[in-house]
Amino acid sequence: MKRIIILLAVSFFIFTSSSASGKLPHNENMAQIATDATNIMRTKPYLQNPFNEGITVFWLTNVPVHSWVEYGTDPQKLDNRAETWIDGQSVCNNKQHKVRLKNLKPDIKYYYRVCSQEITLYEAYKKEFGPTACSEVYSFSVPGSKTTDFTAIIMNDLHKSKKTVSRLAGLIKNINYDMVIFNGDCIDDPRDETSVIDFLSYMNEQVHAESVPVYYIRGNHEIRNAYSIRLRDLIDYVGGNTTYGAFNWGDSRFVLLDCGEDKPDSTAAYYGLNSFESFRQEQAGFLKKELSGDAFKKASARILIHHIPLYGMPSEEYLPCKEMWHPLLKKAPFNLSINGHTHSFAFHPKGECENNFPVVIGGGPSMETATVMILKKKKNRLTLSVLDSEGKELLKKEL
Ligand SMILES: [Fe+2]
Ligand SMILES: [Fe+2]
Structure with a gap:
């Protein structure tokens, strides 16, 4: 009898406390008190x-x-x-x-x-x-096939630093930009929906994603932690079901690749849950097709973007993407490749390290290393400017 009274009391408490806050769970069989x-x-x-x-x-x-x-x-x-x-x-x-x-x-x-x-x-x-x-x-507004101009903002390796994204966004606030590309390691080690939405919304609001379209490229840190596989619920990847792909902004072609993790699939910390070797191979097939396709060939500017650099990296570094993709890229007529990952700004002119196109690598999450890139095309003139977190121009190049 005593047990029944306790159960009734607990049930009454649960019912009154949840309905008072209007937070009864929604399900198909239970009417919900309307939210404000x-x-x-x-x-x-x-x-x-x-x-x-x-x-x-x-x-x-x-x-x-x-x-x-x-x-x-x-x-x-x-x-x-x-x-x-x-x-x-x-x-x-x-x-x-x-x-x-x-x-x-x-x-x-x-x-x-x-x-x-x-x-x-x-x-x-x-x-x-x-x-x-x-x-x-x-x-x-959306670009059409005859659109020739654009201004793109590129940030990378924010590693969930609100201070950094807000500082970098402050530097570009007077620029009329058409798109923003987050080139990996921004939503660092996504743990759960709450923390992911918190940072994703913050980034979006800083760059006005309600009016300016945003591209999110996956870095190795977006592949780690419990919510990583569910990021795709919040992102409309360029390739549809795949995180890699290509798109036109008017007469310019952007090719986005996903380098996957930065260590071999057999690494103990991955517990056999990664298979990036076959994923990179799949992208080699995509790249081969893309480079011989009409959209790529007819483009007046071609930009390659991926998180982990292939060129200018220390020789001891694990670089499976270079092994697989360099045979295709060594003659590919890109105007520029944009990377991140090293947390250290670098620029490699064409031909410096087997690269058939200039390579720019963005900085890291700290104020000392952070960078923001402004890639601009006006008719046939493509220019890149890279700023540090103080707004000092680290690079200005015509490409
Ligand atoms: Fe990073
Ligand atoms: Fe990285």
Whole structure:
């Protein structure tokens, strides 16, 4: 009898404390007390992959919702609506939202906002909804095949340092940039969703990812820790299902590769859970195809980006990517290769260390070593400027 009374008391306490805070778990069989609309959005939207007349909008909510994007060319009249459907079904009752806007006209300013309506009950024959929250209205534009100009910002090896990303973002605040590339080791050793979202949102807000598309390249540190495999839930990788790929920004071609880990797959700390040898081989196949493809050949500028450098590295370093990719790259007509990983800024002119193109390596996470790169193309003129954390120009090159 005493045990029953205790159980009843515990159950009553759990029920009253959770319903008072409005935090009953959402599931298909239990009605949820609606969340305050101001508490629905977890992050601002962030933009990715502005190509093929489309752009991907991503955001997160605190509660399961039904989400959509409203957009148009008039900020007062967001006439178009897009949401994600899979096999005839709306992707909803979830907290991570990825919507692709399609059939956009190039070089035109679009305005958009993201909206999410809470789903408080999702049953087979009954659904209940809570309030709707919408973000502010933001703008973006996508390049077309005739676009010749761009300004890209590249940062690398931030290693979750908010101080560094905020300092570097401060240096570029007066520049009108079109895209941002985070070249690996930024979301260092992703442990769990909370810490990942915290830093990802911070980076995104610093570079205005709600209006400027962002590319996240995987470094060796994004491959470590419990949440590493789930980063792909938050990122729309250029290659779709793969972390490597290529894209056009107008008449310029960007090729992004993923070097994987920086030690052999057999390293004890990987516990047999890595297979980067075959992954690098797979990319050799991709690279071969890419270099002989029309998009690459016709491009007026070609930029190669990957985290671990192939060239200018100490001879004792483990460099399996060089072994596999150098035979393809030794004659490839890239204007520039951009790398990170060493935490030490370096520039290797074409031909200095078997490299068929200039190689620039960005710095590290500390204020003493951090760098930000500004890669600019105006018609046929491609220029690179590298700044240290004080804004001092370490390099200015025409490529
Ligand atoms: Fe690093
Ligand atoms: Fe690294």
